[in-house]
Amino acid sequence: MLKLEGIHVYYEESRAVSDVSISIKEGEFVTIIGANGAGKTTIMKAIMGLIKVKEGKIYFEDTDLTNKPPWVRAEMGIGYIPEGRRVFPDLTVIENLKVGAYTIKSKQVLKQNLERVFSLFPRLRERGKQLARTMSGGEQQMLAIGRAIMLNPKLLLIDEISMGLMPILVNTAFASIKKMHKEGITILLVEQNAKKALAIADRGYVLETGHIVLEDSANILKQKDEIRKAYLGG
Amino acid sequence: MLLQQIINGIVVGSVYSLTAMGVTLIYSILRILDIACAGAYALGAYVGLFSYVATGNLLLSFLIGMIAMGVWGIFVQKFFYLPLLGKSPLISLVTSIGLFILLGDFIRLWAGPLIRDFPTDLKLPFSGIRTENLTIMPVWILVLLTTAILLFILWYLITKTKIGLAWRATAQDLETAKAMGINVNVVVAFNFFLGYSFAAAAGIMIGIMYNYIFPTMGDVPAYKMLAIIVLGGLGNPVGAVVAAMLIGLIETLVGGYIGFFLPRDSIAFIVVIIMLLIKPQGLFVRKNI
Numbered sequence: 464m465l466k467l468e469g470i471h472v473y474y475e476e477s478r479a480v481s482d483v484s485i486s487i488k489e490g491e492f493v494t495i496i497g498a499n500g501a502g503k504t505t506i507m508k509a510i511m512g513l514i515k516v517k518e519g520k521i522y523f524e525d526t527d528l529t530n531k532p533p534w535v536r537a538e539m540g541i542g543y544i545p546e547g548r549r550v551f552p553d554l555t556v557i558e559n560l561k562v563g564a565y566t567i568k569s570k571q572v573l574k575q576n577l578e579r580v581f582s583l584f585p586r587l588r589e590r591g592k593q594l595a596r597t598m599s600g601g602e603q604q605m606l607a608i609g610r611a612i613m614l615n616p617k618l619l620l621i622d623e624i625s626m627g628l629m630p631i632l633v634n635t636a637f638a639s640i641k642k643m644h645k646e647g648i649t650i651l652l653v654e655q656n657a658k659k660a661l662a663i664a665d666r667g668y669v670l671e672t673g674h675i676v677l678e679d680s681a682n683i684l685k686q687k688d689e690i691r692k693a694y695l696g697g
Numbered sequence: 698m699l700l701q702q703i704i705n706g707i708v709v710g711s712v713y714s715l716t717a718m719g720v721t722l723i724y725s726i727l728r729i730l731d732i733a734c735a736g737a738y739a740l741g742a743y744v745g746l747f748s749y750v751a752t753g754n755l756l757l758s759f760l761i762g763m764i765a766m767g768v769w770g771i772f773v774q775k776f777f778y779l780p781l782l783g784k785s786p787l788i789s790l791v792t793s794i795g796l797f798i799l800l801g802d803f804i805r806l807w808a809g810p811l812i813r814d815f816p817t818d819l820k821l822p823f824s825g826i827r828t829e830n831l832t833i834m835p836v837w838i839l840v841l842l843t844t845a846i847l848l849f850i851l852w853y854l855i856t857k858t859k860i861g862l863a864w865r866a867t868a869q870d871l872e873t874a875k876a877m878g879i880n881v882n883v884v885v886a887f888n889f890f891l892g893y894s895f896a897a898a899a900g901i902m903i904g905i906m907y908n909y910i911f912p913t914m915g916d917v918p919a920y921k922m923l924a925i926i927v928l929g930g931l932g933n934p935v936g937a938v939v940a941a942m943l944i945g946l947i948e949t950l951v952g953g954y955i956g957f958f959l960p961r962d963s964i965a966f967i968v969v970i971i972m973l974l975i976k977p978q979g980l981f982v983r984k985n986i
Contacts, residue, residue: 545873551865551870565862
């Protein structure tokens with residue numbers, strides 16, 4: 464479904480990601496783990512089209528995305544939950560969700576999707592008219608997730624769902640991702656919390672300083688000594 | 698006397714608010730200061746004047762001037778500002794100053810360097826008010842009405858329509874807006890179209906009010922609108938309107954009552970200097986747009 468072929472990304476002069484190849488099949492749940500600054504967010508932005516890829520190609524359902532603007536990628540069915548949530552602070556909850564469904568033309572579908580988000584997160588319905596900036600971190604995370612699924616994505620890119628959340632909310636967030644995966648959305652999750660990520664993913668890539676150093680099923684990665692030492696706390 | 702001064706101030710403030718709106722809208726999306734918007738003010742006045750001379754229809758002249766400048770705005774953002782996006786804002790600022798000078802010289806080449814008279818025999822569908830203590834010229838009513846209509850249209854577009862929602866999202870977080878499927882190129886083009894056409898409307902109204910236009914008529918507004926948008930809190934449309942009215946009122950009241958040993962155009966900058974000393978973030982912090 465998604466295929467990255469040897470992509471290189473540079474910030475100014477320095478290389479952030481080099482020769483990264485990743486492929487995700489439909490219905491899979493894939494995670495990329497790695498330390499802070501390993502280049503995880505960069506890969507997500509490259510897939511979404513928010514930064515330019517210097518070399519390599521990105522394919523989504525056999526379409527070459529490499530030179531397509533982000534809004535076209537969104538319209539093709541790639542949902543995105545950015546690092547740090549990035550909800551629109553001065554829009555209401557409902558307006559935020561409507562922005563998530565911006566590419567959807569049919570009022571009917573929009574309404575359906577809104578209902579789906581509200582049934583997943585009833586709290587968002589209660590807060591409908593509230594400005595996003597006035598909500599707690601956990602509620603903003605719900606909103607970021609809800610906003611991303613408003614366009615009925617085929618593939619969902621999730622950048623650090625656990626960042627800045629209390630442990631109990633982290634569990635809730637992971638539970639809701641799992642639920643969306645069950646509903647048939649293909650998921651690529653980038654996560655510093657490797658333990659949690661490997662616990663729910665099918666397959667994982669390990670990223671170190673811009674390179675993929677390992678790739679395997681999540682169960683096998685969990686057992687490897689070097690992964691346990693470096694990412695799972697021994 | 699006081700009422701008269703207040704009315705004068707609001708009329709002046711109305712023109713200021715339309716002039717400053719373009720810069721405000723552009724700043725709120727791209728975070729650049731677009732001095733060249735004042736070029737649309739001057740050139741728009743010329744296009745409006747020539748259209749009026751040719752057609753004799755005031756409404757049509759407004760539309761032609763506004764649309765012409767709006768299209769120019771779309772052209773400017775596409776070929777000058779978008780390629781510079783992500784570079785230092787200073788580069789865009791210098792570019793905008795260059796464009797502004799270019800437009801001024803274009804006017805000189807096209808229409809000549811001399812002052813041009815705006816027709817004084819405008820047929821307005823309403824008459825003014827003239828009593829012993831109070832004069833309201835028909836032109837002022839035109840200015841107030843036009844400003845009110847344009848600001849209403851802007852408010853409606855931004856708060857009630859889909860493109861307005863996209864505009865607000867883009868102003869708050871450009872990158873995320875893109876990722877959500879908003880074609881920000883369209884939003885930015887729409888933004889420039891509105892901003893430049895508003896500036897053109899302001900230029901035409903100034904021409905009608907004072908009965909003449911000249912190639913450098915955009916110079917003072919270019920700097921004064923900077924004072925206004927700083928006062929209003931950068932990038933806040935409501936703040937810009939309030940600040941424009943305030944500057945218009947202060948100029949008229951100070952000029953009318955105290956007289957002033959400095960030129961009238963300096964008042965806006967004195968107000969801004971005081972403002973920066975007391976509340977540097979502007980009257981309104983950017984929010985709820």
